[in-house]
Amino acid sequence: MTGYHAPLPSLLSRPAQAGGSAVSDPGLDRYGSVILAKRNKTVVAQGQPADYVINVVTGALRIVRLLPDGRRHISSFLLPGDFFGLTESAQYTQSLEAVADTTLIRYPRRSLETLLRTNSTANRHFFNLLCAQLTSTQEDLLLLGRKNAVERLASFLLALAERASPGSPQPQAVDLLMKRGDIADYLGMTVETVSRILTQLRSRKIIDLPTVNHVVFLKPGALRQLCAASA
Amino acid sequence: MTGYHAPLPSLLSRPAQAGGSAVSDPGLDRYGSVILAKRNKTVVAQGQPADYVINVVTGALRIVRLLPDGRRHISSFLLPGDFFGLTESAQYTQSLEAVADTTLIRYPRRSLETLLRTNSTANRHFFNLLCAQLTSTQEDLLLLGRKNAVERLASFLLALAERASPGSPQPQAVDLLMKRGDIADYLGMTVETVSRILTQLRSRKIIDLPTVNHVVFLKPGALRQLCAASA
DNA sequence: CGCTATGTTGACCCGCGTCAATGACCGTGG
DNA sequence: CCACGGTCATTGACGCGGGTCAACATAGCG
Numbered sequence: 042m043t044g045y046h047a048p049l050p051s052l053l054s055r056p057a058q059a060g061g062s063a064v065s066d067p068g069l070d071r072y073g074s075v076i077l078a079k080r081n082k083t084v085v086a087q088g089q090p091a092d093y094v095i096n097v098v099t100g101a102l103r104i105v106r107l108l109p110d111g112r113r114h115i116s117s118f119l120l121p122g123d124f125f126g127l128t129e130s131a132q133y134t135q136s137l138e139a140v141a142d143t144t145l146i147r148y149p150r151r152s153l154e155t156l157l158r159t160n161s162t163a164n165r166h167f168f169n170l171l172c173a174q175l176t177s178t179q180e181d182l183l184l185l186g187r188k189n190a191v192e193r194l195a196s197f198l199l200a201l202a203e204r205a206s207p208g209s210p211q212p213q214a215v216d217l218l219m220k221r222g223d224i225a226d227y228l229g230m231t232v233e234t235v236s237r238i239l240t241q242l243r244s245r246k247i248i249d250l251p252t253v254n255h256v257v258f259l260k261p262g263a264l265r266q267l268c269a270a271s272a
Numbered sequence: 273m274t275g276y277h278a279p280l281p282s283l284l285s286r287p288a289q290a291g292g293s294a295v296s297d298p299g300l301d302r303y304g305s306v307i308l309a310k311r312n313k314t315v316v317a318q319g320q321p322a323d324y325v326i327n328v329v330t331g332a333l334r335i336v337r338l339l340p341d342g343r344r345h346i347s348s349f350l351l352p353g354d355f356f357g358l359t360e361s362a363q364y365t366q367s368l369e370a371v372a373d374t375t376l377i378r379y380p381r382r383s384l385e386t387l388l389r390t391n392s393t394a395n396r397h398f399f400n401l402l403c404a405q406l407t408s409t410q411e412d413l414l415l416l417g418r419k420n421a422v423e424r425l426a427s428f429l430l431a432l433a434e435r436a437s438p439g440s441p442q443p444q445a446v447d448l449l450m451k452r453g454d455i456a457d458y459l460g461m462t463v464e465t466v467s468r469i470l471t472q473l474r475s476r477k478i479i480d481l482p483t484v485n486h487v488v489f490l491k492p493g494a495l496r497q498l499c500a501a502s503a
Numbered sequence: 504c505g506c507t508a509t510g511t512t513g514a515c516c517c518g519c520g521t522c523a524a525t526g527a528c529c530g531t532g533g
Numbered sequence: 534c535c536a537c538g539g540t541c542a543t544t545g546a547c548g549c550g551g552g553t554c555a556a557c558a559t560a561g562c563g
Contacts, residue, residue, distance in 0.1 A: 087502070106414050108500050114417045116410045129403040134502070135410065157399065161389060168388065171402040172360040178409045179347045179366065183337050185416035186345045186460035190519070221542065229417030231520055236543055253527085253542065269339050271318070271365070421551065452510065465551060467511055484510070484560085 072152040078102075078139040085126070087136045093147045094126040100143025101218040103227075105136045115227040116178070118219060120204060126150070127171060140219045185229045188269055193228040194238045195267035198248070198256060211261050217254040303383040309333075309370040316357070318367045324378045325357040331374025332449040334458075336367045346458040348409070349450060351435060357381070358402060371450045416460045419500055424459040425469045426498035429479070429487060442492050448485035 073096075078084050084095065084102065102119040116135060119125060125137050157164045184196055202212030217224070221232045228235070239256075242248045247264055249257040258264060304327075309315050315326065315333065333350040347366060350356060356368050388395045415427055433443030448455070452463045459466070470487075473479045478495055480488040489495060 106410075106502060108414070108418060108502060110500065112418045112500075114414045116413050127403055128407060129400040130407060134407055157395075158392060164388075164395065168399065168402070169360040171399070171406060172358055175402065175406050175409060176359055176361060176365055178406060178413065179337075181413055182347050182409065182416060183339075183345045185413060186457075187339060187343045220540095226417075232542075233521085233544085234519060237519090240543075269341065269343075271337060271339060451508095462552060463510075464512085464553080468551090471511075 073146040073148045076145040076147050078143045078145060080139055080142050082139045084137040084139060084143075084145065085133050087133060089133050091126055091128050091131060091133045092150055094124060094150055094153045095137065096146045096148070097121050097123045097125075098144040098146060100145075101140040102143055103138050103140050103219065103223055105138055105226075106134070107136075113226045114229070115223055117181075118223075118227065124167075124170065127167070127174075140223060183271070190228075190230055190234050190238050191241070191267055192269045193230065194224075194235065194242070195264050196269075197224065197228060198258075199261075199264055199268055202258070212258050214255065214257045217256060220254075304377040304379050307376040307378050309374045309376060311370055311373050313370045315368040315370060315374075315376065316364050318364060320364050322357055322359050322362060322364045323381055325355060325381055325384045326368065327377045327379070328352050328354045328356075329375040329377060331376075332371040333374055334369050334371050334450065334454055336369055336457075337365070338367075344457045345460070346454055348412070349454075349458065355401065358398070358405075371454060414502070421459075421461055421465050421469050422472070422498055423500045424461065425455075425466065425473070426495050427500075428455065428459060429489075430492075430495055430499055433489070443489050445486065445488045448487060451485075 075098075076084065076095075078100075085093075087106065097119045099121055102125070104116045104119065104125065106114045106116060108114075118140065119137075126133065128134070153167075157167060184193055188196065198215060199212065201215045201217075202209070205215055206212070219227075221235050225232045225235045239248070239250065242264075243250055245263075247258075247260045247267075249259055251257060306329075307315065307326075309331075316324075318337065328350050330352055333356070335347045335350065335356065337345045337347060339345075349371065350368075357364065359365070384398075388398060415424055419427065429446060430443065432446045432448075433440070436446055437443070450458075452466050456463045456466045470479070470481065473495075474481055476494075478489075478491045478498075480490055482488060
C-alpha cells in the first residue's frame with residue numbers, strides 16, 4: 042500500500058453509494074492522499090484509531106469483521122464512489138481489505154469535519170449518504186435474519202446488478218469481483234452452499250455462468266421472484 | 273393513536289441512542305406533536321410517505337419489516353431518546369409499532385431539515401446519531417450472519433442491559449419489554465428456540481427468570497463469554 | 504371462572520454446515 | 534513448452550442446529 046499527497050479532480054466525482062448528486066469540493070481534495078492497495082491488502086485494520094475517511098476511486102473492497110474463533114463476516118462491499126470510516130467511534134470497528142487492486146483517497150477526519158461544518162451542500166450530501174447506508178444495511182438484516190440460501194443469492198445478484206447500472210429495468214449480467222468465500226461471508230453461509238446454489242440456478246436456466254465470475258441473467262423475472270422482496 | 277400540537281421541554285432531553293450529549297432546541301420543539309400509541313399500535317406503516325421524524329419519549333417500539341409471505345423481521349427496538357425516520361427515501365421502508373404503551377413526538381421532516389441547516393450543534397448531534405446507528409446495525413449483521421442461537425441471545429441480553437444502564441461494569445438484570453415472538457424476529461429465530469435457549473441458560477445457572485420478562489444475570493461473565501464478542 | 508394470548512416442552516425433520524475428494528485455473532521454474 | 538504446486542470452485546456423503554408441528558402450561562382479563 043503506497044500513499045502520496047495529491048490533489049484530485051474532485052471529491053465525489055463518481056456516483057456515491059446513495060446515488061446522490063456529485064459534489065465538487067476542492068477544499069477537501071487538497072487534504073486527500075491517494076492510496077493504491079493491491080488485491081487482499083488490508084487498508085485499515087479493526088481496532089486502529091479512526092483518523093481517516095476513505096473514498097473508493099477504482100477497484101473493490103470488503104469490510105470485514107472477525108469473531109475471536111476465526112468466524113468472519115463481511116458487512117459490505119465497497120465500489121467506486123463509496124466511503125469508509127464515517128463513524129463516531131475513536132477506533133474502526135471493522136477492517137477494510139482490497140478485493141481487487143484498488144485506488145483510494147484518504148482524508149483526515151478533521152478535514153471532513155471541517156467540510157461538514159463549512160459546506161452545507163457537502164453536509165447534506167454526507168447526511169443522505171449515511172441515511173442510505175443505514176437503509177441498505179437494514180435490508181441486509183432482513184436478508185440474514187429471514188431469507189434462505191436461494192433468496193440470499195438471488196437478492197445479492199440483483200443488488201450487484203443494480204449497483205453496476207442503477208435504474209436499469211432488466212439486468213443482463215454482472216461480474217463477480219469477489220471470490221466465493223467473500224460472497225459466503227457476506228451472505229452468512231459457506232462457500233459450498235454458495236457454489237451449490239449457483240449451480241442450482243444454472244441448471245434451472247435462471248442464470249448462466251460462462252466463466253466463474255461472470256453471471257448472465259437468463260430469467261431476471263424469476264430471479265426477482267426468488268429474492269422474496271419486501272411486501 | 274392520538275396526536276395533538278404541543279411544545280415540549282426540549283428535544284433530546286433524554287439520552288439519545290448514541291449516548292451523545294443532550295441538545296436543547298426550542299426551535300424544533302415548537303413543531304412537534306405529541307403522540308400516544310398503545311401497545312401493538314402501528315405508528316407508521318411501511319410504504320407511507322416519510323414526512324415525519326419521530327422521537328421516543330417513553331415506552332418501547334419495534335421497527336418491523338415483512339416479506340410477502342408473512343415472514344417478519346425486527347430491525348431494532350426503540351427506547352426513550354431514540355429516533356425513527358431519518359431516511360433519504362420518500363417512503364418509510366419499515367413499520368413502527370408500539371411494544372408497550374408509548375409517548376412520542378412527531379416532527380415534520382422539513383423542520384428537522386431546517387434545524388440541520390441552521391443549528392450546527394444539532395447537525396453534529398444527528399450526524400453522530402446516524403453513525404452510531406450504522407455501527408450498531410453492523411453489529412447486528414455480524415450477529416445474524418455468524419452467531420448461533422445461544423450467542424445471539426447472550427448478545428441480546430447484554431445489549432439490553434447496556435442500553436438500560438450504559439457503562440455499568442456488571443449488569444444485574446433486565447426487563448424484557450417485548451414478547452418472545454419479538455425477540456425471535458429480531459434475532460432471526462423462532463419463539464420455540466428463544467424459549468429453549470432461555471431455559472437452557474437458566475438450567476446452567478447463568479441467568480434466572482423470576483418472572484417471564486425479568487432476567488437476572490447470575491453469571492454475567494459467562495454470558496459475556498457466550499456472546500462471542502469481536503476479536 | 505372460562506377464554507384467549509403467550510410461553511414452554513417434546514418429537515421429528517430438513518436445510519445447510521462439515522468433511523473430504525476431485526477438478527479447474529494460474530503463475531513459476533526447469 | 535510442459536511439469537508442478539497452490540489457490541479456488543465444485544460435488545458428494547453425512548450430521549446437526551434449529552425449524553416445524555403439536556401438546557400442554559400459564560397468565561391476563563372479561
